[in-house]
């Protein structure tokens with residue numbers, strides 16, 4: 230039976246991008262279904278009734294939601310071009326870093342962009358505390374978080390590159406600077422220049438306009 234793979238996604242969602250990158254790296258053909266998040270479709274609400282968010286992967290009609298869980302599913306379903314190490318301990322550690330990224334690093338960086346003045350300075354110190362752990366992880370001699378090649382953790386951290394870079398430019402604040410985080414900056418460059426990632430990168434002007442609107446709505450509240 231031919232497989233049916235569909236991805237419900239919206240524009241350059243950093244969470245949806247994870248799934249696009251993983252499917253492309255595995256060489257999986259899929260159909261893209263564009264969702265309007267300002268007017269959520271019955272399809273999205275049916276398949277992700279709890280969170281009502283994109284991305285949703287539909288594999289032979291079955292929905293899988295939450296991007297880190299979708300990445301796991303992709304890895305377990307299509308074994309080619311592994312995104313996780315074979316060793317159970319190393320796999321557990323990869324899952325730890327991906328979760329740490331979403332639970333701690335991502336919110337701490339968002340705060341830097343949505344706060345102002347003294348609160349913003351405090352948020353930057355908080356974010357640096359978290360980013361320090363990523364820098365230390367790379368100091369163990371790795372080119373990518375996945376080792377010599379891009380893996381699940383790199384894909385999970387992709388938002389650092391496509392979101393933080395744009396936000397830094399919009400707001401004129403450097404959060405990930407080369408003096409403090411040389412290895413992280415090198416990783417950002419290597420990651421964004423690797424073929425599958427580069428080929429599936431959202432246009433910069435689209436990102437700029439989305440995040441400019443986002444910042445405006447945060448700061449007008």
Ligand SMILES: N[C@@H](CCC(=O)N[C@@H](CS)C(=O)NCC(=O)O)C(=O)O
Pocket residue numbers: 239242243244245266281282283284294295296297
């Ligand atoms: N934890 C979710 C986050 C997904 C998420 O926040 N998606 C955004 C788009 S980037 C969304 O669907 N927002 C719609 C909403 O919050 O109503 C994941 O990893 O998949």
